[in-house]
Every structure is written in C-alpha cells, then in structure tokens.
Amino acid sequence: MRNILVIGIGAGNPDHVxxxxxxxxxxxxxxxxxxxxxxxxxxxxxxxAICARFIRKPGYRSVPVTIPRRAEAGDDYPGVVDDWxxxxxxSYRGLFESELAEGETGALLVWGDPALYDSTLRIMExxxxxxxxxxxxxxxxxxSVQVLAARHRIPLNTIGAPILITTGRRLAAGxxxxxxxxxxxxxxxxxxxxxxPDGLDIFWGAYLGTAxxxxxxxxxxxxxxEITRVRAEARARHGWIMDTYLLRRRVAA
Ligand SMILES: C[S@@+](CC[C@H](N)C(=O)[O-])C[C@H]1O[C@@H](n2cnc3c(N)ncnc32)[C@H](O)[C@@H]1O
Numbered sequence: 001m002r003n004i005l006v007i008g009i010g011a012g013n014p015d016h017v018x019x020x021x022x023x024x025x026x027x028x029x030x031x032x033x034x035x036x037x038x039x040x041x042x043x044x045x046x047x048x049a050i051c052a053r054f055i056r057k058p059g060y061r062s063v064p065v066t067i068p069r070r071a072e073a074g075d076d077y078p079g080v081v082d083d084w085x086x087x088x089x090x091s092y093r094g095l096f097e098s099e100l101a102e103g104e105t106g107a108l109l110v111w112g113d114p115a116l117y118d119s120t121l122r123i124m125e126x127x128x129x130x131x132x133x134x135x136x137x138x139x140x141x142x143x144s145v146q147v148l149a150a151r152h153r154i155p156l157n158t159i160g161a162p163i164l165i166t167t168g169r170r171l172a173a174g175x176x177x178x179x180x181x182x183x184x185x186x187x188x189x190x191x192x193x194x195x196x197p198d199g200l201d202i203f204w205g206a207y208l209g210t211a212x213x214x215x216x217x218x219x220x221x222x223x224x225x226e227i228t229r230v231r232a233e234a235r236a237r238h239g240w241i242m243d244t245y246l247l248r249r250r251v252a253a
Contacts, residue, residue, distance in 0.1 A: 001133045002096055003105040006120055008141020011112040011242075012043075013209030014050050016142040022054045024139050028107035030099050031055075031062040032092075042240065046210075047109045063099050065091070085119055089126035096132060113143040116165070117185050144244050145183055147208040151215050154203060156246060157181055171247075175200060180249040192245060193228055197221040199250050206234060206243035220247065 005024045010016030025031070033047050044064075051062060068091060070084040100106050110120050121138065128134045145165065149156050157163045164179045168187025175195050176182060184191065192202060197220035204227050206214045214234060216227050235241040 001135055002100045002102065004096070004124065004134065004136040005105060005107040005139065006114050006124065006136055007107055007109055007139045008113045008143075009047065009050055009109050009111065010142045011144035011147055011209050012046060012207060012213075013147070014046070014053055016147070016209060017050055017054060018139070018141070021139045021141065024137075025051065025055050025107060025109075026057065027105055029061065029104040030106045031060060032065045032095065032099075032106055032108050033062050034065045034067050034109070042238070043111065050109070061099075063095065065095060067091075085123055085126060088119070089123045089130065092123060093127045093130055093132055096127065096134065110141065112145075113141045114138055115140070116143050116145065117167075142209075144185070144205075144208050144242070148183075148203065148205045148244050148246065151205055151208065151213070152203040152217055152246075154246070156183065158248070158251070171195065175247060175249075180251075182247045183244065184247065185244045187243070187245075190228055190231065192220065192247065193224050197224060201248045201250050202227070202245055203248070204243060204245040206231065206241055207238075208242075208244070212238065219250070 005028055007021045007024050009021060031051055033044060035044050051060065068084065068087045071080050074080065096106060108120055110118055114120050124136050158180055161180055163181045163183060164176060165183040165185065168184055168189055168191040171182065171184050171187065171191040172189065172194050200220040201218065202220045202223055203217045204215070214230060216223060216230060231241060231243060
C-alpha cells in the first residue's frame with residue numbers, strides 16, 4: 001500500500017504551517033508540489049520555501065505535479081469539473097505509481113485548508129476508487145478565510161447566526177436574502193460590484209498572509225470602486241491575484 005499525507009500549508013504565510021504539518025512533511029519520502037500554471041508560480045515558490053524551511057532531512061525528494069487545465073465551463077459546469085477531476089486523478093495515480101514504491105509515503109501540499117474549496121480530497125477518493133491500493137490522512141491548515149477575519153479583527157458570524165461561504169459565481173446572482181454574513185472566495189469577476197450594495201459592509205483581503213497583503217473595508221456602496229481599482233492595479237503588477245471577502249448586512253445602531 002502507498003500512503004499519502006494531504007497537508008494544509010496555510011494561504012501564504014509560512015508561519016501559519018502547524019507543528020503537526022511540519023511533522024507530517026518530515027515523514028514523507030516524496031513531496032508532490034502542484035503547479036497550476038505560470039500565474040501561480042509565486043505560489044509554487046512559497047510551497048518550495050516551506051519545504052526548505054521545515055524539512056529537516058537533507059536531500060528530500062520533491063516532484064512537480066502539473067495540474068491539467070480545466071476546460072471553459074459553459075453551461076455544463078458540473079460536467080466540466082467532473083471531467084477535469086478525472087484527468088487530475090489519472091495524473092495523480094500515474095505519479096503515485098511511478099514515484100512511490102509500495103510502502104512509501106508521499107505528501108501533497110494543499111493551499112490553505114484541504115477542506116475548503118479544494119478538490120484534493122475528492123480526487124484522493126477517485127484515485128482509490130480506480131483500484132490503486134492507497135491510504136491517506138489529512139492535516140488541517142489555516143485557511144485564507146481565517147486570515148481575512150484575523151487581519152480585519154472581526155468574527156465571521158454575528159451572535160448566534162450562521163455564515164455562508166460561497167463563490168463569486170454564486171454571489172453574482174444577488175446577496176442571499178436569508179443570510180447576514182457571506183464569505184466569498186474564487187471571485188475572478190468582482191461579483192461584489194454586481195450586487196445591490198445598500199446596507200452591506202465589505203471586509204476585503206488580497207494576498208492574505210504574504211508580504212503583499214492588501215486590506216480594505218467599509219460600506220460596500222462607498223468602497224467598491226476603490227477595491228475594484230486597487231484589485232486591478234495589484235493584479236496587473238503581480239500578474240495574478242487571490243482575494244477573498246466577507247459581506248455583512250449592516251445592523252441599524
Ligand atoms: C481554490 S480556493 C482554495 C482555498 C484554500 N483551500 C483556503 O483554505 O484558503 C482559492 C481561493 O481561496 C482564496 N484565497 C486563497 N489564498 C488566499 C490569499 N492568500 N489571500 C486571499 N484569498 C485567498 C481566494 O478566494 C481564492 O480564489
């Protein structure tokens with residue numbers, strides 16, 4: 001049997017790697033470093049920096065993993081994602097077979113926390129279902145959402161109330177009427193600028209946890225133009241951006 005450690009490494013700050021994750025990194029025979037394309041090269045460098053800083057064994061083996069690109073979603077988003085995951089699972093299976101001997105342990109370094117908007121755990125299920133004799137364990141990481149809340153010094157929920165964590169694609173349909181705290185991830189289209197802004201506050205963060213971190217907050221109606229401008233400038237400067245935000249319904253004082 002081959003064993004895989006799925007390790008959450010935080011969302012940009014090596015100081016956020018947990019002691020449990022460090023111990024797991026040090027148990028791995030091979031480290032698999034996903035590479036999702038050129039715009040994410042900065043993120044790959046961070047993963048490499050984490051290995052260099054925390055792995056005590058000299059000469060540890062790391063293997064880059066090229067993640068296949070997803071086709072344009074079009075009308076069939078679930079179908080396109082399913083096909084994409086099947087291709088990733090096939091590529092992981094091939095790597096596990098070629099890079100790990102029976103009884104060896106590999107590590108997959110996952111951005112933020114593996115349980116939040118990340119497909120690695122679903123893909124592990126697929127690889128095992130394809131017939132490879134495989135076991136895996138999961139090590140939680142500090143998510144970008146936790147860093148966002150910490151930097152803005154806010155709780156995510158209001159007292160006794162739920163939080164919705166969703167995507168920009170879904171927010172674009174409107175702020176959910178039955179929610180007061182909505183965290184938005186994976187928003188490449190600035191959905192916050194497409195919804196009715198009245199009565200909402202925004203707490204926005206980009207490159208959270210990194211030296212390039214940007215934070216902006218305020219009433220959505222008055223802040224959205226500045227966030228749009230700052231976001232576009234930062235994206236052009238770095239060539240990529242990762243941002244997330246909390247939208248909160250304002251309660252009358
Ligand atoms: C594929 S999801 C991965 C989330 C990750 N598993 C986590 O726990 O943060 C990628 C999205 O997470 C958010 N994100 C991840 N890292 C971030 C960071 N350093 N700063 C701001 N947002 C980040 C962005 O919304 C981005 O589109």
